[in-house]
Amino acid sequence: MNDPLTAESILDAAELTLRRFGPRKTTVVDVARALGVSHGAVYRHFPSKEALREAVARRWLARITGPLAAIAERDGTATERLHAWLSALAAAKRSKVLDDPELFAGYAILAEETRDVVSEHVAALVGQLAGIVEGGVAEGEFRAVDPDRTAAALFDATVRFHHPAHAYEWLRTPGDEALNAVLDLLLDGLRA
Structure with a gap:
C-alpha cells in the first residue's frame, strides 16, 4: 500500500468489509487485510473494535445529518423547511433500505x-x-x-416514516402520500 494510512481510509475499508462479511463476522484483522496492513496499524487509529464500529456508525449517520442541517438552515419559511426536512429524512432512510438492503441490514x-x-x-x-x-x-x-418539546413530538409523530424498524413498510408502499397527510396535520397544529 503506497498511500498513508488514515482514519478515512480505514473507515472506507471497514465499510467494504462490513458489506462483505456483515457486522457480526467483520474483525479488525479483516479491515487490516483489506488495507494490506497489520491490525496493529488499524489500532493506532482506533483503539478497539468497538471504537472502529462506532466511527463507522457515526460516519454513516453523518451522511444523513449533514444534508438535513443544510435544509434546517436554508432560507424560506419554517413551514417549508419543516416539511422539506421531514420529507428528506424519510427519503434518505427509505433510499438506504431500497438501494442497498444488505448493507442497510x-x-x-x-x-x-x-x-x-x-x-x-x-x-x-x-x-x-x-x-x-x-x-x-x-x-x-x-x-x-416549547421548541425542544415540539421538535421531539414532531420526530416521534413521524417515526413510521424514518425509523429502521418500519423498513418493511417502506418496501410495500412509498409512503409519500401518508407522510404528506401527517405533515399537513402537524403543521396545521403549529400555525399561529
Missing part, C-alpha cells in the same frame, strides 16, 4: 451495537427540528410552543 445490526452513537444522532436531528420550530415561533409563523 448490516447497519441496522451495527446501530443496535452502538446505541450511544444512535442516541447522539437522534439528539442532533431533534436539535435541528427545534431550530426550525424556534425560528417559526420567532417569526410569528408558529404559535408559541
